[in-house]
Amino acid sequence: MLGLSGEKGFSFLKAKGRRLVGRNQWPGDSRFKGWFYLFPGLAIYLIFVLYPIFETIRTSFYQWDGFSANRVFIGIENYRNLLADGQFFKAISHNLIFLVFYSLIPILIGITLASLIGRKPLPGMAFFRTGLFLPQVLSMVVVGVMWRWIYNPAFGPLNLFLRSVGLDLLARSWLGDFKLALPAVGIVGSWVQYGFCMVLFIAGMQKIPQMLYEAAELDGAGSFQQMLHITLPGLHAEFSVAFITTVVAALRVFDLVFVTTRGGPGDETLVAAFLIYRSAFQQNQIGYAAAVATVLTVIIFLISFFILELQAKEES
Amino acid sequence: MRTTYRWKKLLPNYLILTLFLVVVFLPVLGILLSAFKTQSEVIRGPFNLPETLRWSNFTNAWTAGRFSDYFKSSIIVTVAVVVVSVFFSILTGFAFGVLSFPLQSILYLLLLVGFMIPFEAVVIPLYHFMYRLGLTDTYWALILPQIGLSVSFGTLWMTGFFRSAPQELIDAAAIDGCSRWQMLWLILWPLAKPAVLTLVALIFMWTWNEFLLALVMVQKETLRTLPVGLAFFQGRYTADVPRLAAGSIIVAGPIVLVYFLFQRYFIRGLFGGAVKG
Numbered sequence: 314m315l316g317l318s319g320e321k322g323f324s325f326l327k328a329k330g331r332r333l334v335g336r337n338q339w340p341g342d343s344r345f346k347g348w349f350y351l352f353p354g355l356a357i358y359l360i361f362v363l364y365p366i367f368e369t370i371r372t373s374f375y376q377w378d379g380f381s382a383n384r385v386f387i388g389i390e391n392y393r394n395l396l397a398d399g400q401f402f403k404a405i406s407h408n409l410i411f412l413v414f415y416s417l418i419p420i421l422i423g424i425t426l427a428s429l430i431g432r433k434p435l436p437g438m439a440f441f442r443t444g445l446f447l448p449q450v451l452s453m454v455v456v457g458v459m460w461r462w463i464y465n466p467a468f469g470p471l472n473l474f475l476r477s478v479g480l481d482l483l484a485r486s487w488l489g490d491f492k493l494a495l496p497a498v499g500i501v502g503s504w505v506q507y508g509f510c511m512v513l514f515i516a517g518m519q520k521i522p523q524m525l526y527e528a529a530e531l532d533g534a535g536s537f538q539q540m541l542h543i544t545l546p547g548l549h550a551e552f553s554v555a556f557i558t559t560v561v562a563a564l565r566v567f568d569l570v571f572v573t574t575r576g577g578p579g580d581e582t583l584v585a586a587f588l589i590y591r592s593a594f595q596q597n598q599i600g601y602a603a604a605v606a607t608v609l610t611v612i613i614f615l616i617s618f619f620i621l622e623l624q625a626k627e628e629s
Numbered sequence: 630m631r632t633t634y635r636w637k638k639l640l641p642n643y644l645i646l647t648l649f650l651v652v653v654f655l656p657v658l659g660i661l662l663s664a665f666k667t668q669s670e671v672i673r674g675p676f677n678l679p680e681t682l683r684w685s686n687f688t689n690a691w692t693a694g695r696f697s698d699y700f701k702s703s704i705i706v707t708v709a710v711v712v713v714s715v716f717f718s719i720l721t722g723f724a725f726g727v728l729s730f731p732l733q734s735i736l737y738l739l740l741l742v743g744f745m746i747p748f749e750a751v752v753i754p755l756y757h758f759m760y761r762l763g764l765t766d767t768y769w770a771l772i773l774p775q776i777g778l779s780v781s782f783g784t785l786w787m788t789g790f791f792r793s794a795p796q797e798l799i800d801a802a803a804i805d806g807c808s809r810w811q812m813l814w815l816i817l818w819p820l821a822k823p824a825v826l827t828l829v830a831l832i833f834m835w836t837w838n839e840f841l842l843a844l845v846m847v848q849k850e851t852l853r854t855l856p857v858g859l860a861f862f863q864g865r866y867t868a869d870v871p872r873l874a875a876g877s878i879i880v881a882g883p884i885v886l887v888y889f890l891f892q893r894y895f896i897r898g899l900f901g902g903a904v905k906g
Binding site for chain 1: 645646660663724745752777834838859873874
């Protein structure tokens with residue numbers, strides 16, 4: 314059997330503690346009755362999520378403009394094009410740069426501040442938590458509109474501020490600049506994610522038993538060593554949540570780019586999801602878009618599985 | 630004496646937290662103020678107060694900007710997706726967490742795959758599929774796929790809850806002759822409420838903010854949801870900050886309100902949601 318009860322397979326898929334198969338059978342009753350509970354949810358999932366994903370993979374081996382009946386099988390030609398034409402690598406490399414802004418910077422900010430704030434419970438933390446979480450619930454379209462205004466070259470608050478302190482030289486068209494557009498959009502990602510990481514790590518640190526630190530102090534461990542040997546290992550679950558959430562967000566960026574730059578200037582802020590949208594719905598290269606979608610999905614799957622597996626190993 | 634000492638020690642912590650909280654809030658505050666200003670007041674500076682509160686920005690967006698239509702679409706789609714997918718998830722979660730039936734492990738794995746699938750991966754065939762069914766430019770094209778994706782996560786979430794339900798309770802009820810249906814709604818439902826509320830919060834947020842699917846599936850302006858409506862609104866009034874700000878507040882308002890009311894459930898969901906497996 315795959316997964317749950319088997320000895321092999323991914324550790325994070327295994328049920329913890331409880332035997333699942335064979336549990337709670339109603340005597341003299343058909344075990345197939347469980348399927349009635351499954352049917353509505355499973356059916357809608359199979360039709361609208363799982364079937365389309367196989368269709369995406371199949372489409373990636375065809376050439377098709379999306380409306381004509383003429384759908385031509387071309388094997389791996391779309392994948393060859395994608396490796397050859399440069400725009401795919403450009404898009405993926407931008408996603409990788411976004412990893413720094415969406416994932417690395419927020420996690421570094423989060424862990425640094427959590428360790429500065431320390432392990433003592435802080436009265437009023439709920440208030441800060443509510444505020445710091447706020448960007449997480451906002452639509453990325455709203456966030457994009459907000460930051461387009463902030464970056465506006467003529468009257469955006471950022472340039473107004475720079476001019477008011479005499480740094481007119483630095484004021485520029487942030488989202489229109491070939492070099493600065495990508496980091497400018499990236500910073501917005503950091504703004505969205507850092508509060509989440511901060512709160513996550515602060516909450517995690519307060520769960521680490523105080524005893525461990527007292528014992529370490531008795532053994533003469535300094536604060537750096539305590540950080541390295543107690544705090545960081547104690548936060549492995551929080552790290553895994555933080556990494557999954559932020560890494561997947563960085564790989565999937567779409568709304569924000571659509572609203573702030575539409576991939577421009579040139580293709581300087583083109584990302585994978587935007588490339589899929591543009592190829593499929595504006596340039597009618599359905600097969601090519603499906604190939605990009607397939608590669609992006611595989612990357613997201615591999616990274617998620619890797620992080621979850623690492624986390625499950627750590628726990629056992 | 631002791632308390633002053635404590636406050637002094639904690640002060641740096643509050644300063645750090647306040648600083649980072651201010652960084653989150655300044656852009657939000659700027660948009661909030663801009664929504665009540667004229668364009669020339671906006672240009673004067675982000676945090677200058679408006680002379681009078683210009684509610685006309687909102688009525689403008691609501692009627693001329695068609696946000697009333699977008700709002701209606703968002704409500705219909707979100708309510709439908711939340712109600713149906715939460716109900717289905719309770720059933721599937723109960724099946725996986727409590728019942729036992731043939732092919733259980735394989736079916737669970739099949740559903741688990743879904744919670745990592747991004748819409749980007751399925752939107753292309755989904756569009757053509759819906760087009761063939763004649764469902765593009767209807768709410769169905771937004772509702773059905775989002776139920777499918779939400780049920781995948783919802784199943785994982787509810788299975789996690791039902792697995793942790795006390796076995797003695799389940800055994801006792803079974804011995805007393807409870808049917809499966811009674812077991813779910815009479816015995817386990819009262820315990821499930823916090824888990825269900827968290828699920829409601831998450832699916833509400835994801836559906837309210839969903840963008841790509843709504844962008845692709847619907848061309849008719851009256852059927853657009855709020856995020857898509859705002860994105861096109863911005864295309865038309867690129868530099869008209871007061872209008873855009875008012876539109877943004879109409880889009881973000883409901884979700885922020887719900888967030889403040891049910892923040893406990895949101896935060897629990899966002900913490901647990903990423904690796905609930």
